[in-house]
Amino acid sequence: MSLMTSAPVHTPVLVKETIEALVVQPGGRYIDCTLGGGGHAAAILGHSSPGGQLLGIGADPEAIKIAKTRLEAYSSSVRLVNENFANLQAICIKYNFFPVHGILFDLGLSSLQLNGSGRGFSFQHDAPLDMRLSPSQKVTAADIVNTLSGGELAHLIKTYGEESYSHQIAHHIMQERPIKTTLQLAQIIEQAVGGRRGRIHPATKTFQALRIAVNHELEYLEAALKQAINLLGFEGRLAVISYHSLEDRIVKRFMQQEAKECICPPDAPTGVYGHTATLRLINKKVITPSPEEVKLNPRSRSARLRAAERIINQDEYNKTVEKLYFLTKDKDNGWRRPALLKKLRSAFAVL
Numbered sequence: 001m002s003l004m005t006s007a008p009v010h011t012p013v014l015v016k017e018t019i020e021a022l023v024v025q026p027g028g029r030y031i032d033c034t035l036g037g038g039g040h041a042a043a044i045l046g047h048s049s050p051g052g053q054l055l056g057i058g059a060d061p062e063a064i065k066i067a068k069t070r071l072e073a074y075s076s077s078v079r080l081v082n083e084n085f086a087n088l089q090a091i092c093i094k095y096n097f098f099p100v101h102g103i104l105f106d107l108g109l110s111s112l113q114l115n116g117s118g119r120g121f122s123f124q125h126d127a128p129l130d131m132r133l134s135p136s137q138k139v140t141a142a143d144i145v146n147t148l149s150g151g152e153l154a155h156l157i158k159t160y161g162e163e164s165y166s167h168q169i170a171h172h173i174m175q176e177r178p179i180k181t182t183l184q185l186a187q188i189i190e191q192a193v194g195g196r197r198g199r200i201h202p203a204t205k206t207f208q209a210l211r212i213a214v215n216h217e218l219e220y221l222e223a224a225l226k227q228a229i230n231l232l233g234f235e236g237r238l239a240v241i242s243y244h245s246l247e248d249r250i251v252k253r254f255m256q257q258e259a260k261e262c263i264c265p266p267d268a269p270t271g272v273y274g275h276t277a278t279l280r281l282i283n284k285k286v287i288t289p290s291p292e293e294v295k296l297n298p299r300s301r302s303a304r305l306r307a308a309e310r311i312i313n314q315d316e317y318n319k320t321v322e323k324l325y326f327l328t329k330d331k332d333n334g335w336r337r338p339a340l341l342k343k344l345r346s347a348f349a350v351l
C-alpha cells in the first residue's frame with residue numbers, strides 16, 4: 001500500500017517550540033534529518049524566508065515523495081535527499097551544505113508510516129511484518145522474529161522494548177514460528193503476557209523493540225548526533241524531538257557530555273581526554289507539548305524536545321576543519337589539500 005493513496009495526515013509536533021529552539025531566521029541554513037512528510041521543514045522554510053535553505057533527509061522514499069509535493073512552493077530553497085541520517089556528514093559534504101544554523105531530528109515514525117503504509121509498523125493494522133524504513137534495507141522484522149534464538153529474542157525485546165515479560169514473549173514466539181503478520185505477532189504477545197491490562201496494548205513494547213532493531217535506530221542516532229556537531233556553525237542550534245525513553249536518554253547524555261569542559265574521570269589528571277565543551281544546553285528541563293497540543297494531536301503526548309547551541313574555540317575549530325578535510329579527501333573528489341582547507345575554513349567563517 002502506498003503512503004500517497006491511503007495516508008492520514010501527519011501533524012508535526014512542538015512546531016513553535018522547535019522553531020524557537022532552532023532560532024530560525026531569514027537567510028539561515030538548516031538541516032531536517034527526519035524530513036517525514038515535511039511538516040517541520042515547511043515551518044522552517046516559512047520562518048527562514050527570504051533566503052533560507054533547507055537540506056531535508058529521509059530514509060523512506062515514499063515519505064520523500066509526499067514532502068516534495070508539500071514543499072513545492074519552496075523548491076528553489078530545498079534539497080531533498082533519500083538517505084539515512086547515519087550518513088549525515090557525508091551527505092552534507094556531498095552537497096556542500098555546511099556549516100549550518102540549525103539541525104533538527106524529529107525521531108521515530110510519522111503517522112503516515114504508522115497508520116497508512118502497510119509496512120507492519122503497527123499492531124492496529126494487519127500487514128506483513130516488515131518495519132523497514134527503506135526497501136533498500138535487507139533485514140525485516142519477520143527475519144528477526146523467525147531466525148533469532150529464544151535467548152537473543154528475549155534480550156532484544158528486553159533491551160529495546162524495556163519489556164519485563166521478554167522471556168515469556170520470546171518463548172511463545174519460538175513456539176508459534178514462523179510468524180508472518182503484525183496481527184499474528186500481536187496475538188501471540190497477548191497470550192504470552194496473559195491478556196490485556198490497562199490502556200497500553202501488550203504488544204507495544206515488543207513492536208518498539210523490533211522497529212529499533214530493524215532500523216538500527218539507537219546506533220544511528222548516536223552516530224548522527226556526533227556528526228551534527230561538526231556541521232553546526234558558531235552558535236548553530238541542535239534540536240531533537242524523541243518519543244521514548246531510550247532515544248531521549250541518548251540525546252540527554254550526549255548533550256550533557258558535549259556541554260562539559262572536561263570529561264576526564266575524577267582520579268585522572270585534568271585534560272587527559274583532551275575534551276572541550278562543544279555545546280551549551282538551551283533547555284535544562286526537557287520541553288513537552290502543552291495539554292492543548294496533546295488534546296489536538298494525541299500522538300504528541302510522548303514528545304520530548306531538547307536543544308543545544310554550538311560553541312567553538314579556535315583550537316577546536318581547526319580540528320573540525322581538519323576532520324572534515326580528511327573525510328572529504330576520503331571521497332577523493334578531486335580537491336587538493338590547500339584548496340580544500342581554504343574552502344572549509346572560509347565556509348566556517350561565514351557564520
Ligand SMILES: C[S@@+](CC[C@H](N)C(=O)[O-])C[C@H]1O[C@@H](n2cnc3c(N)ncnc32)[C@H](O)[C@@H]1O
Nearest residue numbers: 012034036037038039040059084085106109110
Ligand atoms: C516523526 S517523523 C518526522 C515527521 C516530520 N518532522 C514532519 O513534520 O512531517 C520521522 C521521520 O524520520 C524518518 N527517519 C527515521 N529514522 C531515520 C534515519 N535514520 N534516517 C533518515 N530518516 C529517518 C522516518 O522515516 C520518518 O519519516
